[in-house]
Amino acid sequence: MRHLLDTRTLAKDDALRILDTAEDMAATQQREVKKLPTLRGKTVVNLFYEDSTRTRISFEAAAKRLSADVINFSAKGSSVSKGESLKDTAQTLQAIGADGVVIRHPGSGAPARLASSGWIDAGVLNAGDGTHEHPTQALLDAFTMRRRLFGEDLAGSRGRDLDGVSAVIVGDLAHSRVARSNLWLLTTLGAHVTFVAPETLQPYGARTWPVTVRHSLDEALREDAPDVVMMLRIQSERMHAAFFPNEREYARNWGLDDGRLAALPERTIVMHPGPMNRGLEISSAAADSERSTVLEQVANGVSVRMAALYLLLSGERETQA
Numbered sequence: 001m002r003h004l005l006d007t008r009t010l011a012k013d014d015a016l017r018i019l020d021t022a023e024d025m026a027a028t029q030q031r032e033v034k035k036l037p038t039l040r041g042k043t044v045v046n047l048f049y050e051d052s053t054r055t056r057i058s059f060e061a062a063a064k065r066l067s068a069d070v071i072n073f074s075a076k077g078s079s080v081s082k083g084e085s086l087k088d089t090a091q092t093l094q095a096i097g098a099d100g101v102v103i104r105h106p107g108s109g110a111p112a113r114l115a116s117s118g119w120i121d122a123g124v125l126n127a128g129d130g131t132h133e134h135p136t137q138a139l140l141d142a143f144t145m146r147r148r149l150f151g152e153d154l155a156g157s158r159g160r161d162l163d164g165v166s167a168v169i170v171g172d173l174a175h176s177r178v179a180r181s182n183l184w185l186l187t188t189l190g191a192h193v194t195f196v197a198p199e200t201l202q203p204y205g206a207r208t209w210p211v212t213v214r215h216s217l218d219e220a221l222r223e224d225a226p227d228v229v230m231m232l233r234i235q236s237e238r239m240h241a242a243f244f245p246n247e248r249e250y251a252r253n254w255g256l257d258d259g260r261l262a263a264l265p266e267r268t269i270v271m272h273p274g275p276m277n278r279g280l281e282i283s284s285a286a287a288d289s290e291r292s293t294v295l296e297q298v299a300n301g302v303s304v305r306m307a308a309l310y311l312l313l314s315g316e317r318e319t320q321a
């Protein structure tokens, strides 16, 4: 692997290699000294054209725990606000010797453009592009599922795919790169995925994808016997008013409220990538319950991103074809 741009084209062997390497990384994070020398001398640039809390800080923590030098670049306050292009920004990063670029961008396809452009000779990791993909989020979600469902140790999780797992993904799917990345990765790993949303919030083209499409959350919880219920954020910043039922109607029909939480099978875990709209797509009781993996997902994100950076930027890195 030279870049990590999406999960749609990520081979199962590569996905399992990242998840198993993340298990090794997680084991090192239990030690008193968490830092590894693996990427000493390498420079990782976090290039964020959109806001982020979890992804940015966990990529930064991951790179630092591998001893890389980290440069954080936010479009706000940079020369991007003066009109500088992605090409000129990339060439600037090339000039300072970036070995890896972690990019979040509002434009779907921006990380792929950077990777194929020839402007920069760095490994590119997609940290979320438009409504396209967020591959490290899906990998940390799969890692979390594997641990919760099969055992929180190497023996339980290592090498395991998600064959037979049922995942119900609920919310603003039309705008969700997390939903898309999870769909491709989870199906590659053998899980069955159901998308639940009002018709206006289903992704265009979903009926041609390997997913069961439903409009009723109660029907999905009854019919799909989910091992995983993943609630997604209503992305008001990307939303046209015509697409959205009013908030009370949304919470009543598509929110994971206290009643639905209580009715879930005992084994079912509740996931949310964050940030959450408490009281809208998820109640506080659901977000803070023992079934909830919200904070585990954040912690696991560091191990998964350490694994991705290690596999892309250490000595195992391949040269571009």
Ligand code: CP
Pocket (backbone or CB within 6 Å): 051, 052, 053, 054, 055, 056, 128, 137, 273, 274, 275
């Ligand atoms: N899950 C996620 O991408 O969160 P941030 O937007 O805070 O990075």
